[in-house]
Amino acid sequence: MESELTSAKKQLASAAKVLDMDGKVLKTLSEPKNVLKDDIPVRMGAGDKKYFNAYRIQHNDALGPFKGGIRFHPEVSIEEVKALAMWMTWKCSLLGLPFGGAKGGIIVDPKKSSLHELRDMSKGYVDSFSEFIGPDKDIPAPDVYTTPKIMSWMLDQYELLVKHHAPSAFTGKPVELGGIQIREEATGLGGFFVCNDATSRLKLKPKSTTVAIQGFGNVGFNIARLLHDAGYKVVALSDSRGAIYNKSGFSPEKTMTCKLEKGTIADCYSVGSVVSDKGKLITNEELLELDVDILIPAALGNQITLKNADNVKAKLVVEMANGPVSAGADRILNEKKAMVIPDILANSGGVTASYFEWVQNNYGYYWSYTETYEKLKQMLSNVFETTFKNSNKNKLSMRESAYLLAVDRVAKAVELRS
Structure with missing residues (x-):
């Protein structure tokens, strides 16, 4: 079975060929900018200490700070997280968001973990990677088997470390901590x-x-x-x-x-x-x-x-x-x-809402549910229309169309910075 990372790299290579991408730019986009790893110590219910493998992959930040979720799952692997981080780069680009792509994960079965263990694991993740995350560096969010509650633990630990409030350091938070109603x-x-x-x-x-x-x-x-x-x-x-x-x-x-x-x-x-x-x-x-x-x-x-x-x-x-x-x-x-x-369009409502949350946290001004709903609908429909028209005009599949639009924007940003 083809791995997700192999699929992700093939998709990039295909887009790069059509775009006649510079070789140095392709090399930059083919690998993550930062690969962060650590073992998180957690005191288990029985009193023993256990270490959990944790990752944060930061793929590219040419368009803005890294953005991407953190998943808790027993089958998390570094190859999977690398692929997901790359896809986040294209997703943010396609939507026109001022973010790059990242992803994180911990190898754990949350269904077999107590609330106390999950809390310590969440705070331990922030302890490990706090130097590399923040409102203008890398903004994590929920993913598979992570929740607003987990984001609240992570935010709390981050603010303890930086010694000031920083609600826009994490998105997908509870409403009481600066989250938005539509995020879930x-x-x-x-x-x-x-x-x-x-x-x-x-x-x-x-x-x-x-x-x-x-x-x-x-x-x-x-x-x-x-x-x-x-x-x-x-x-x-x-x-x-x-x-x-x-x-x-x-x-x-x-x-x-x-x-x-x-x-x-x-x-x-x-x-x-x-x-x-x-x-x-x-x-x-x-x-x-x-x-x-x-x-x-x-x-x-x-x-x-x-x-x-x-x-x-x-x-x-x-x-x-x-x-x-x-x-x-x-x-x-x-x-x-x-x-x-493709996923970079179909499931992009989550990161779009995260962007709305990040903006509102930074400004300290919050929109109504109806206003947020309408903004989300308009943005997603506009991007679908652009992708669909490009698909028809150039006789491309929807995935090819979306990837060419997304990858081209990131590649141009990389070239402008070089």
Whole structure:
């Protein structure tokens, strides 16, 4: 299976070839500017001390300070984080944000960690990397299995170290600490806006459009809820332990209520208020190959690969996860005439809302929910329109279009600085 870093480098090389990029610039963009590593000591519940591998990868800051989330996951690797940091550079560039790309992670299973352990781990991460983060250096945010609460612990530790308030050092915070109301749903909301724009171009009507969503965390749930409320038929949902399918569709909110009560989506397949007696259990792999109009991978990377791309039947694939489609699989989907909305556009609502939060923290002036919602919608729709027009004009896939626009902007910034 092709690694995410390999896919990321292939995507860059492809864009660089079309752009006739200078070799020195390509070399600069192919590797991260800074690779930060440390082992974080945590006093465990049993009294023993355990060390957790932690990373912060800062890819490029030609457009502005580094920006990117921190994930807590047992499968975090330095190669994965390097790829995610590179993708963040392109995402910020495509959206026109004044940020570069970064990403961080700790190798840990948060589901097996106590609140006390997670707190010490979060504060320990800041202790390790505080010299390299800050409002004008690198602004972290939540990612997989990290939350506003974790951001509040990190902010608190950072402010203890720098000895002054610095709310814009972290985004995705609780509202009481300078966060914004829309942040928790922003990634899913941005994906919903982009998905709506894409379906209108494909002439798909919501009421007759079927949707399968892999992943039912914050992002998967919110885009499922928004699509369902807009009239789309959500026929399949999954979490890490399995999936449910019902051709008649079901309510994401009722499914979430059931999941919180029973523990997994799989345990909800026989609950009448969720999927009815026509529902059935399927695997995450089977979900990706369902005969649906829209497929939304919203879990982890490398889910659609050379192994299963031929079996994907969706007309529209919306990448709400980072790197869910490998470079090889992307070529196959293009040959099948499927529209793939790349992650650097589809899931960019989160970093856009983070930018709004950073701006408001810096100015000490906060917008209403409605104003933030409208700004997010306008920005995402404008970027979709620009990417779509460039795609049509130059006979490019949506990914090729987005990458050429994003990479070109960063490359020019690098050249201007050299």
